[in-house]
Amino acid sequence: MPAIHVRDLDGAVVDALKARAARNRRSLQGEIRTILEQAAEASSASPGKSKRRLRLRTVRVGAPVRYSRDVVYEDENR
Secondary structure (H helix, E strand, C coil): CCCCCCCCCCCCHHHHHHHHHHHHHCHHCCCCCCHHHHHHHHHHHHHHHHCCCCCCCCCCCCCCCCCCCHCCCCCCCC
């Protein structure tokens, strides 16, 4: 099985990974393997089946323009 060696990780990152592994009742190696597998699955998923939800929102820009009925219909001969 292929192996990966990661150098120069910050100690805080290693400590956080160890704590996460302990919470999930896994070894550090098992936790990192799980993280990498999930990342690989997410990147290979088709765009249509993404688990992320699209959030739409309305943005107001400037003051609303209010036209009177006369202004809208003043050129009714067109």
